[in-house]
Amino acid sequence: MSIALKTLLPVSISLMLMAPAQAKVTNAELKIGISQEFETMNPLISTMVASTYLRYMVNRRLTNLNDKNQWVAQIAKEIPTLENGQAKIMTENGKKKIVTNWEIRENVKWGDGTPVTCADIIFTRKVAMSNNTSVGERETYEQIEKIDVDPKNPKRCTLTYNKAIWNYAHQLGTFYILPKHIEEAVFEKYKDQKEGYEKNSNYSKKPTMPGLYNGPYVVSELKLGDHITMVPNKHFYGDAPKIQKIIVKLIANTGTLEANLRSGTVDKISVLGLTFDQAIALEKKLKTEKADFKVEFEPSAVYEHIDLNLDNPILKDIAVRKALATAIDKDQLVKSLFEGKQPSAIHFMTKNDPWYTDDPKSITTYRYSKRQAIKMLEEAGWKAGPDGYRVKDGKKLSLTFMTTAGNKIREAVQVYLQNQWKQVGVEVVIKNEPGRIFFGETAKKRKFDMAMYAWVSTTEKNPRSTQHSEMIPTEKNGWSGQNQPGWRNARMDKLIEDMDLEFNSKKRGELAAEMLKLYTADLPVLPLYYRTDNAVIPNNLKNFKIPGHQFSETNAVEYWTLE
Amino acid sequence: MGTYILRRLIQTILVITIVSYVCYYLMTLMPGDPVELMIQSNPRITSEDITRLRELYGLDQPAYQRYFNWVKSIATGDLGYSRTYRVPVEELMGPRLKNTFALSFLALLFSISVALPLGIYSGLKPGSRVDYFVNFFSFGGISIPSFWLGLMLIIIFAVQFPILPAGGTETIGVDHVSTWAFLKDRALYLILPIVSLSIQQIGVFVRYIRSSMMEAMRNDFIRTAKAKGLARSVVIWKHGFRNALIPLITIFALSFSGLFSGAILTETVFSYQGVGKLVYDSIMQNDYNVAMISFIISVSMVLMMNLVADILYGFADPRISYT
Numbered sequence: 001m002s003i004a005l006k007t008l009l010p011v012s013i014s015l016m017l018m019a020p021a022q023a024k025v026t027n028a029e030l031k032i033g034i035s036q037e038f039e040t041m042n043p044l045i046s047t048m049v050a051s052t053y054l055r056y057m058v059n060r061r062l063t064n065l066n067d068k069n070q071w072v073a074q075i076a077k078e079i080p081t082l083e084n085g086q087a088k089i090m091t092e093n094g095k096k097k098i099v100t101n102w103e104i105r106e107n108v109k110w111g112d113g114t115p116v117t118c119a120d121i122i123f124t125r126k127v128a129m130s131n132n133t134s135v136g137e138r139e140t141y142e143q144i145e146k147i148d149v150d151p152k153n154p155k156r157c158t159l160t161y162n163k164a165i166w167n168y169a170h171q172l173g174t175f176y177i178l179p180k181h182i183e184e185a186v187f188e189k190y191k192d193q194k195e196g197y198e199k200n201s202n203y204s205k206k207p208t209m210p211g212l213y214n215g216p217y218v219v220s221e222l223k224l225g226d227h228i229t230m231v232p233n234k235h236f237y238g239d240a241p242k243i244q245k246i247i248v249k250l251i252a253n254t255g256t257l258e259a260n261l262r263s264g265t266v267d268k269i270s271v272l273g274l275t276f277d278q279a280i281a282l283e284k285k286l287k288t289e290k291a292d293f294k295v296e297f298e299p300s301a302v303y304e305h306i307d308l309n310l311d312n313p314i315l316k317d318i319a320v321r322k323a324l325a326t327a328i329d330k331d332q333l334v335k336s337l338f339e340g341k342q343p344s345a346i347h348f349m350t351k352n353d354p355w356y357t358d359d360p361k362s363i364t365t366y367r368y369s370k371r372q373a374i375k376m377l378e379e380a381g382w383k384a385g386p387d388g389y390r391v392k393d394g395k396k397l398s399l400t401f402m403t404t405a406g407n408k409i410r411e412a413v414q415v416y417l418q419n420q421w422k423q424v425g426v427e428v429v430i431k432n433e434p435g436r437i438f439f440g441e442t443a444k445k446r447k448f449d450m451a452m453y454a455w456v457s458t459t460e461k462n463p464r465s466t467q468h469s470e471m472i473p474t475e476k477n478g479w480s481g482q483n484q485p486g487w488r489n490a491r492m493d494k495l496i497e498d499m500d501l502e503f504n505s506k507k508r509g510e511l512a513a514e515m516l517k518l519y520t521a522d523l524p525v526l527p528l529y530y531r532t533d534n535a536v537i538p539n540n541l542k543n544f545k546i547p548g549h550q551f552s553e554t555n556a557v558e559y560w561t562l563e
Numbered sequence: 564m565g566t567y568i569l570r571r572l573i574q575t576i577l578v579i580t581i582v583s584y585v586c587y588y589l590m591t592l593m594p595g596d597p598v599e600l601m602i603q604s605n606p607r608i609t610s611e612d613i614t615r616l617r618e619l620y621g622l623d624q625p626a627y628q629r630y631f632n633w634v635k636s637i638a639t640g641d642l643g644y645s646r647t648y649r650v651p652v653e654e655l656m657g658p659r660l661k662n663t664f665a666l667s668f669l670a671l672l673f674s675i676s677v678a679l680p681l682g683i684y685s686g687l688k689p690g691s692r693v694d695y696f697v698n699f700f701s702f703g704g705i706s707i708p709s710f711w712l713g714l715m716l717i718i719i720f721a722v723q724f725p726i727l728p729a730g731g732t733e734t735i736g737v738d739h740v741s742t743w744a745f746l747k748d749r750a751l752y753l754i755l756p757i758v759s760l761s762i763q764q765i766g767v768f769v770r771y772i773r774s775s776m777m778e779a780m781r782n783d784f785i786r787t788a789k790a791k792g793l794a795r796s797v798v799i800w801k802h803g804f805r806n807a808l809i810p811l812i813t814i815f816a817l818s819f820s821g822l823f824s825g826a827i828l829t830e831t832v833f834s835y836q837g838v839g840k841l842v843y844d845s846i847m848q849n850d851y852n853v854a855m856i857s858f859i860i861s862v863s864m865v866l867m868m869n870l871v872a873d874i875l876y877g878f879a880d881p882r883i884s885y886t
Binding site: 037039040042045046047049131132134136137138139194195198199204221223224225226227229245247249250251252253255256259260262263264265436437439440441444465477478479480 | 620
């Protein structure tokens with residue numbers, strides 16, 4: 001197989017280099033290619049990334065994160081705050097709670113013309129809280145203790161939270177509203193059956209009903225595993241979409257996806273399309289040919305890192321962790337492997353985050369120095385052995401390094417790091433596993449020394465799930481939580497708990513700064529780099545921007561135009 | 564014969580039941596389950612959420628109990644619910660099974676139609692120029708990786724000379740004015756996948772047919788038939804080919820048993836909406852209901868086609884009887 005690949009691939013690549021003529025894409029129709037599967041369009045139930053990508057075209061929420069990383073009102077008139085008087089903290093039975101007043105914009109309607117009201121919000125919460133509905137995480141709904149509707153205005157309601165949290169606007173960014181006038185009958189009929197509602201929901205049975213959607217587009221055709229077609233929503237509250245038909249086509253093989261782009265079967269490849277190395281190769285090819293499309297890159301919120309198992313006797317020693325960090329030349333890594341397009345990471349926050357800092361006075365930074373790394377290990381008692389690897393008390397400085405097998409980029413990074421660590425006398429044994437086993441067993445049950453994978457670092461995010469000591473996965477908590485390194489730091493726990501309840505944004509910034517200080521000083525994780533999103537777009541597509549945060553490019557689909 | 568078929572059918576049901584339980588049990592042993600996949604994609608899922616979801620999905624029950632619940636629902640005609648796509652299994656698999664059947668059946672038919680004359684001719688004229696030519700292409704067909712061939716076909720016939728669609732199952736968003744227009748559209752999308760799938764099959768079939776035919780034609784009774792002065796066509800078809808059929812029935816029957824299993828590589832390369840990738844993904848994502856239905860279909864097809872092959876042996880060779 002490998003010989004065949006070596007001999008046949010150059011032929012295919014040279015054939016690929018010859019670009020045929022293509023018709024110019026217009027606002028009449030845009031065909032987007034994706035390589036990831038999507039599921040039902042029910043926003044409450046679906047969890048796949050591709051479904052989220054599609055959902056933003058047809059569904060809107062109360063709040064949204066714009067391309068400048070700021071929380072803004074989407075279908076709400078404004079975000080209630082303590083400053084504008086629409087939010088207030090109250091005390092009930094000695095417990096602090098927050099009350100927020102929301103008003104949905106007058107002209108926000110479902111695709112069949114029915115107004116979106118607070119009754120839809122109440123209904124959505126009711127469905128989400130049913131034990132027979134398989135909503136993954138219920139915190140967003142559970143925290144809302146009660147919803148009171150203004151008797152004079154069905155679009156105005158008060159949401160009372162069971163505790164005084166400051167990030168309610170962030171949470172409502174993932175509160176997807178269901179149309180009560182369509183879905184209530186289904187829910188009432190099947191609510192007592194396990195998964196009864198979702199099995200019979202109109203999103204599954206009649207997904208082309210316009211009334212199911214309140215975004216700029218409605219679904220006109222849906223074939224799971226193949227494609228989805230969307231046309232403008234006549235009752236959309238915002239600017240009318242310019243593109244008259246959008247078809248999103250699933251092409252799972254990324255090589256075929258590129259061929260489909262060249263044949264004109266698709267006009268655009270979404271951020272869920274090509275792999276990073278493919279996008280780089282395509283960009284290079286496009287420099288030597290005249291094509292009607294271009295590749296766009298944007299650093300994303302996904303950061304690659306290495307979890308260090310702090311229960312490992314070697315990695316327990318902070319000096320070893322610091323030496324490992326100092327021995328990595330991250331700038332060279334991103335230059336040689338990613339042509340500088342994936343920026344190196346110094347901690348878990350992205351540069352777009354208001355809490356981000358790279359000030360060496362605030363955080364501990366680890367500048368590459370082979371000599372310094374060797375010195376740190378020597379001082380920690382790890383002396384060079386006859387084979388070049390370090391030894392302490394008769395034990396070799398040897399660590400296993402795991403990631404998902406078959407991921408070419410991660411495997412290249414592993415080899416690069418293995419070589420760098422070898423130069424300072426650390427033996428690294430690479431042991432990769434299929435993603436299913438790596439995430440389902442090894443990472444979850446913390447059966448690793450060093451594990452490389454990625455996390456999404458959302459804006460102004462409290463890192464509770466990855467850094468609070470209660471979030472260390474154990475059998476007792478059903479292996480929930482993502483503190484895989486097993487980091488226990490009482491001060492960090494306190495900061496995390498305080499942050500949830502801190503309403504002063506300046507003070508929250510200070511808490512975040514202290515978190516970064518602890519995180520970089522204690523090094524439970526070696527941050528590596530931020531992944532870069534890529535998309536291939538027609539040259540004449542305007543107003544398109546990869547946002548670089550957790551919400552996808554389709555959040556602003558109504559502004560896209562092909563001129 | 565009737566008793567034999569009945570006995571085999573009962574055996575088939577028994578084997579399907581045993582194999583289905585083994586498959587179900589093995590799937591439960593795989594690391595991860597649908598809830599764990601949710602945990603991986605959402606760090607905010609709490610231990611309470613996990614307990615609630617496991618109970619809802621029945622994952623808190625032992626494997627045998629879950630298996631019996633599954634059998635019970637199958638017996639009532641409910642194939643279950645896909646936890647990956649969040650739709651009933653029959654809605655998800657029905658259209659894909661039809662697509663896969665159309666692709667696999669037409670590819671198999673095309674392969675047999677091409678391989679049969681080529682294989683017989685090569686078997687009758689070993690060492691001839693035609694035989695060398697056929698052998699060269701047979702080995703070529705067997706050796707070419709199907710994903711590469713698929714990609715090449717797309718580049719040539721869809722990118723460089725855009726005469727066929729690059730991939731898909733049908734033209735999206737077109738209301739066909741007649742059945743003929745619909746069939747024509749579907750046929751256009753089937754050409755490249757069928758060619759890609761058939762090239763390898765033709766190579767394999769030609770090799771089997773050729774060797775089987777050569778062996779049959781070396782038998783003493785062929786020499787006797789020739790000595791009796793029988794016509795060449797009678798010698799070849801009545802005496803030679805009929806005897807060569809026995810191994811070929813096994814090969815063809817096994818090939819037919821894969822009609823609903825899907826050709827994962829071809830379907831993926833051509834973005835053809837078949838069952839192949841769906842089954843692969845369902846196994847990888849522990850989508851038990853989808854995976855189990857595909858297992859049952861695959862096992863049933865293998866067993867049924869073996870039964871058909873056994874019956875056909877009797878017709879091909881009168882020495883075989885089932886009384």
